[in-house]
Amino acid sequence: MTDHTPKMKPIWFFVGVILLVMGAVILGSGVYDLVRHVESNKVLSHLHAAVWWGGLMTAFGLLFVWLNRKSTVD
Amino acid sequence: MQAIGLHFVDWFIILFYFVFIIGLGFYLKRYTKSEEDFFLAGRRNSSWVAGLAFLSANLGALELLGMTGNTYKYGMSVAHFYWIGAIPAMLFLGIFMMPFYYSARIKSVPGYLKLRFDEKTRVLNGFSFAIMTLLVSGINLYAMALVLHTFLGWNWDVSMLASAATVACYVTLSGLMSAIFTEIIQFFLIWFGLFLVSILGIVEVGSFGDIMKRVPEAFSHLWRNTGDPSANGMLVGWGGIVLGLGFVLSFGYWTTDFLVVQRAFSAKNLRSARMTPIIASFFKMAVPFIVIVAGLAALALSNDPKSGFSLMSDGGKLNYDSALPMLIARYFPRGLVGLGITALLAGFMAGQAGNISAFNTVWTYDIYQSIIRKKASPKNLLWMGRVATIFAVVVSVGTAYWAKSMPTIMDYMQAIFSWVNAPLFATMLLGMFVKWITPNGAFWGLITGMGSSFTMYLAVKFGWISVGFLTMSKTASDMAANFWRAWWAWLITFVVTIVVSWFTKKRPEAELVGLVKGLTAGAPLEPVPLFKRPAFYAVLSLIVFVVLNVIFW
Numbered sequence: 001m002t003d004h005t006p007k008m009k010p011i012w013f014f015v016g017v018i019l020l021v022m023g024a025v026i027l028g029s030g031v032y033d034l035v036r037h038v039e040s041n042k043v044l045s046h047l048h049a050a051v052w053w054g055g056l057m058t059a060f061g062l063l064f065v066w067l068n069r070k071s072t073v074d
Numbered sequence: 075m076q077a078i079g080l081h082f083v084d085w086f087i088i089l090f091y092f093v094f095i096i097g098l099g100f101y102l103k104r105y106t107k108s109e110e111d112f113f114l115a116g117r118r119n120s121s122w123v124a125g126l127a128f129l130s131a132n133l134g135a136l137e138l139l140g141m142t143g144n145t146y147k148y149g150m151s152v153a154h155f156y157w158i159g160a161i162p163a164m165l166f167l168g169i170f171m172m173p174f175y176y177s178a179r180i181k182s183v184p185g186y187l188k189l190r191f192d193e194k195t196r197v198l199n200g201f202s203f204a205i206m207t208l209l210v211s212g213i214n215l216y217a218m219a220l221v222l223h224t225f226l227g228w229n230w231d232v233s234m235l236a237s238a239a240t241v242a243c244y245v246t247l248s249g250l251m252s253a254i255f256t257e258i259i260q261f262f263l264i265w266f267g268l269f270l271v272s273i274l275g276i277v278e279v280g281s282f283g284d285i286m287k288r289v290p291e292a293f294s295h296l297w298r299n300t301g302d303p304s305a306n307g308m309l310v311g312w313g314g315i316v317l318g319l320g321f322v323l324s325f326g327y328w329t330t331d332f333l334v335v336q337r338a339f340s341a342k343n344l345r346s347a348r349m350t351p352i353i354a355s356f357f358k359m360a361v362p363f364i365v366i367v368a369g370l371a372a373l374a375l376s377n378d379p380k381s382g383f384s385l386m387s388d389g390g391k392l393n394y395d396s397a398l399p400m401l402i403a404r405y406f407p408r409g410l411v412g413l414g415i416t417a418l419l420a421g422f423m424a425g426q427a428g429n430i431s432a433f434n435t436v437w438t439y440d441i442y443q444s445i446i447r448k449k450a451s452p453k454n455l456l457w458m459g460r461v462a463t464i465f466a467v468v469v470s471v472g473t474a475y476w477a478k479s480m481p482t483i484m485d486y487m488q489a490i491f492s493w494v495n496a497p498l499f500a501t502m503l504l505g506m507f508v509k510w511i512t513p514n515g516a517f518w519g520l521i522t523g524m525g526s527s528f529t530m531y532l533a534v535k536f537g538w539i540s541v542g543f544l545t546m547s548k549t550a551s552d553m554a555a556n557f558w559r560a561w562w563a564w565l566i567t568f569v570v571t572i573v574v575s576w577f578t579k580k581r582p583e584a585e586l587v588g589l590v591k592g593l594t595a596g597a598p599l600e601p602v603p604l605f606k607r608p609a610f611y612a613v614l615s616l617i618v619f620v621v622l623n624v625i626f627w
Binding site: 030040044050054057 | 086087090098102105118254255258262270404413416
């Protein structure tokens, strides 16, 4: 009997997916607050951490997914 | 305490994490077909996967909330737990001990004791490790529920059961493989979710130098104030730090605790297994840039009344563990709050999963197969592993309620390690490097060491002896007592093992080939360039370790 289970994706692919989704949500939320001038009572809110940190996560996530899109574990 | 308010975006991120890791458990179940897949993740991991999992299995409750809180309380000294209290031991494991562990093709640390000594030493260690793991696992579960309860306002019992059910689900599905996957995801979530706290803390105060100027002088050095135990916050002198923490507790934990060593066993070959703790050592040295910097920033802000920053308090008593969550609440906008909380939860769940996956392996191989069903089939062992997982989670819920009743988590963790790991390190050291150590020497040394450590703990707790008797100092803390008790327990095990070995029957040398230095041919130089050899990276790691200690002397 042959095994038809597709080969396993490496962990780095899944790391990419979770960083990409979470990063995109945080980036989107940050951009919304920036564009709509949403008031915030957080310290250092003028730095808009959600925008650049969410952007960084999204970029890392995309990179991990892209590099491992065809990789499989033996 | 007042719960931190969460926005819909934060809830989405937390929920997405839970759904993602349970989904991952179902995905990996398709690839978990044999007992080796379940207990050793198929022995196919690269050194990077095994190395990050090796580190992450240890990044649980203590590291995140506890160490940030301890930094607020004790200052820079807490970095000893990351540097002298980890790096030399991790490098020693990779360079000197891993060849014996990995080449013996054992499935657990007690399995090595069986090959090197005999069945009774293996079972003794199997039982003590299993009990210790369940106690520590409960502490992780307790800390996780504490976050959900305190900061999200969830009911305590519901928080505990939800966390336990999630871990039970994905570890039962695919064992060590899913534990390792979630540990690596946790590693990235912790860095993305919590390192930003340190960055924003530094930005608010001005610079790292400004933070150091705003904390008490005694809090800003690693070694300068250790000549006199009363001159540093931990009330521990350099002797206790070097012998108790740096040598016995650290080596005992990092080289013999199956929770972390199991990750190296999952590596695809010996070179990857040796690289596992060496790669992890670089990241271990970096963890203080999250927890220590955040703790010092919290302290600097608290010392400035204009900052408006303070820790939470329970009945007028400062809750040091709230330092990190309070900084998250201070800086993070919506979305990032969810990420920060998810990072904490991921840390606890990975720590819990690590304990459960180590327990099910030791239970199945070193207790079930060794005592109860010697001729169990591979299929039966896989079934037993899944049953043991459920059993361990249920018992962990019980030990979590026990942990809830304890005054501090940190001291009890160290106490547990000093009972089990410290004596075991003496047994392992002698077993691997001295060929004439006998099975009876190892057994009686180990049992005497564990018994003496526990007796010393009870003696101090009930006032039969003073803490100063153990620490040889007039001023001493619970932490100092743990460090020194570990040292004495190690020394007792070491001496008793040698003395009993002189008078008892040795095993034939032919049976010990591959298990003991001196009877095992040294590994031939690998046909790889210098920069790919484990020793090269171990030396690099050691250099970074020395530099960090000098900078923060």
